[in-house]
Amino acid sequence: MIALLIRDLRLSVRAGGGFGLGLAFFLIVTVLVPFGVGPEEAILAPIAPGILWVGALLACLLSLDRIFQLDYEDGSLDLLATAPLPMEGAVVMKAVAHWLTTGLPLVLAAPVFGALLNMPPEGFLWIMGSLALGTPALSMIGAFGAALTVGLKRGGLLLSLLVLPLYIPTLIFGAEAASRGMAGFEAGTPMLMVAGITLGSLALLPFAAAAALRINLR
Amino acid sequence: MIALLIRDLRLSVRAGGGFGLGLAFFLIVTVLVPFGVGPEEAILAPIAPGILWVGALLACLLSLDRIFQLDYEDGSLDLLATAPLPMEGAVVMKAVAHWLTTGLPLVLAAPVFGALLNMPPEGFLWIMGSLALGTPALSMIGAFGAALTVGLKRGGLLLSLLVLPLYIPTLIFGAEAASRGMAGFEAGTPMLMVAGITLGSLALLPFAAAAALRINLR
């Protein structure tokens, strides 16, 4: 199973970019928003945690279809399914690889992007913490969505459509935790909720995703 | 060339969704933002045009890699390149098909989403107008980006990275036109700029995109 993780990381590094691309995309989203809504600090600062969370979510989203689609197209998924490797394990490994290449860089870089959006420095730890707790859930939920839509030609948009509603609770609690923390309010409850969602997803979704994959291969 | 347009439209309708998917994604983005930044009208109304523009842009973005990638993978692009059809024409047709399935629905539905974001009704015409003028540029620029990255395995994110900076002028002028119009200020200049960008892109980018495609097929 580690072999699969290593292979996936290697593929994403080889095939150009790897860790950097998600980051660059995140940067661009944070730059675009001020262009859309205007440069005033009074407007930007309060919405900063929300924007960062939405940006993280979109960066995850855009890289999701790669989780299974390429393997499906070149036939590896069939071969993996017949290999002595529990499908659930394969799903988890793929979600981990996705998180390492997208989620983790975002967590680490969040303060820089926060500064770009005129977020006060008190908020940095909170945004990092909430992203660190929440992005694994994003990857796992995304892997489930990718498993549902693998093999569908119109994957990209359909996948987003399926996955975004599933992301909503994570987003709400995550953004809430970050903005409460930034404003100096009590943020323990939403943080706990985010952690709960992540744990729950990691515990249950691999089974659902593996089932979806098996059905799609049929 | 019309045959290509019809085929592409038919493909996008058949392969699930067609016109609806871009719209649904747009809907979800507009729904996500209040979750991220909080529901107060005083915050939402002024940023509404910007959010709608950013949403439109992301909805375009997500469907971009489909413009050439599928045709590349199944070999149709090779065959199209050897067919008696100027590559430039094929690029334009593909951009038009993309606009019809993503841009046009967004233009038509913008008022609904505006209302969701507590945008005052005076702004509806402006947001529709600016999107109508600007989204063709988004599709054409996107087609250029897609032509650059066709065949690269890590298409999705790389494509975004290349295309989003190119979207910046359109976004700035478009959002500015919409929000100035909404606030009752003079908005003719940014509107003209948007129209200029669209015309310029349509006139020049097909050549660049066709060149990129030819290089990529080599």
Add this chain to the structure above:
Amino acid sequence: MNAPADALVVRDMTVARGGVPVLAGLSFRLDPGRVLILRGPNGSGKTTLLRTLAGLQPAMAGTMSQPAEAIAYGAHADGLKAVLTVEENLRFWASVYGTDAVEAAISGFNLTGLRSRAAGNLSAGQKRRLGLARLLVTGRPIWLLDEPTVSLDTASVALFADAVRAHVAAGGSALIATHIDLGLEAEVFDVTPYKAQAATDPAAGGSFDEAFL
């Protein structure tokens, strides 16, 4: 049937594609040390049968028995990663199957010179050779192969036949769907007579969507 425990035995199987039965009433067995060639015109259902045997889709009816973890499946598509080298591709599968036969596989399919080439830069036949080399690193005894010699030149076909012979000599077995003559000593199983008929009698085995009829 008193098959040895390590044979692949298929009894009265009906396989379906897209909900439609394509082959019905199939019964055959594949003993260790044997090769069975699956024949049948295009669209007769060979791929469907092989996918069912590999466990990728359920059979509509019938049973099949086989030793645990014995099957290696080689599909129409090779499952290669274009950006990984020939060796990396094989090493990955070797570690998935927990074997260590990479070198043997590389030399067995004449890939030594291509070892550190990215798989995406191979020609069609070279890719196919790599896809076949994957079988050797699985270490599995029962090979299910779907048109393995597509795109291969005559020398490579001979290489493949040698590999099958060596595999069989070592007690393995192979079920090969193909349209061409591989020069192997093997039984032939023609699926043409088993083409599924539109089931007029609901009890006849096929049962797709019959609830709606």
Add this chain to the structure above:
Amino acid sequence: MNAPADALVVRDMTVARGGVPVLAGLSFRLDPGRVLILRGPNGSGKTTLLRTLAGLQPAMAGTMSQPAEAIAYGAHADGLKAVLTVEENLRFWASVYGTDAVEAAISGFNLTGLRSRAAGNLSAGQKRRLGLARLLVTGRPIWLLDEPTVSLDTASVALFADAVRAHVAAGGSALIATHIDLGLEAEVFDVTPYKAQAATDPAAGGSFDEAFL
């Protein structure tokens, strides 16, 4: 060479893949009414040559002359759209090439029964037949085919051979890379002797990256 204007004439051509010359010094001609079979082991450069002739990549050296808009290229991949039906796929290409031979193509490759099936639901061989039927709707006189009979059963290979014969009888011509025997009366052009050598003499034709050496 005093070729008729409608022949495909290749002179002293060097073709390259990924910047590396693979075949050098190729000269041959393909007259109307003739079939030329391209042979060579896997990886010898047949696909590269065909892509170059089809105009998808530039030749590294040499010239080629051909009538305008005469070539139809059939690649390893079929370029089918899975969600379109057999007929829709063909109609699309017919309107791209401005011809109207869809019915002839459908019956010529025995696709009548599959006419309204989505191309994604065909078997490997049926897909290939559809890919070949596309050639008929192009209406082009020169066919460049890359392993056209992959996955086809014997009946379908015969069907293909008939199609080529009819095409040739009508004044067309075909250049076919293949590893198997098609039963066509044809000249054979073996590319093996033209394998490009590491160019020690820069004037020899190949000139890739030599500036760096």
Add this chain to the structure above:
Amino acid sequence: MDHVRVKQKRDGWNWLWAWANPVKFMELSGRALPWCVGIAVVTLAVGLIWGFFFTPEAARFGSSVKIIYVHVPTAMMAINIWVMMLVASLIWLIRRHHVSALAAKAAALVGVAMTLAALITGAVWGQPMWGTWWAWDPRLTSFLVLFLFYLGYMALWAAIEDPDTAADLTSVLAIVGSVFALLSRYAVNFWNQGLHQGASLSLDKEENVSDVYWQPLVICLVGFTALFVVLLLVRTRTEVRKRRLHALEMRERMADA
């Protein structure tokens, strides 16, 4: 061959185009490099030491003003390097000189470093001056956009395997990107009028920084330009060597394939 004829026509420029031959380039740049290094070290040392230690502290700015000696040169270089990349890309597309494409690739790396340095020094300066690390001022914003263009350009280089294809595609991107980068600049100016300093080196303005600051600044500008030339040569030489390695591998493969 086509370009041989062109060369003869432009006899007077032969010395320049000779650089376009990789072997010749390696030879010439190898000889030029030590001189460039010398110039860069001397000018940078003089400029920076003078600037940092021998200029008075400004009344309003305090000692933080001295960051100008890094900030302004890096900012100007960042823009100039993009222009140089554009020119190099055009040369590649028109005359297909390999060194020119490789120089563009090498310049991008230096350019992105300069952009980043300008952004960071600006941010460090902004903190005492404007009380914020970042503001959406047009000058700053268009710099961020430039940074994005650099990133996209480099990512495209990295993603394509075949070197000539990569050179072609990145050149197309550089051309289209330049147009859009210019457009963005106007768009950003239109969008927000900001806090940032106007051009202070324009000769006719009375608001020019006084001579004490000005002289070392000019020396620093020269120094950073020389530094760019050094880095460019070094990087280009590396790229040429990498390409040479690639060519040798290919030849070897042809020999044993």
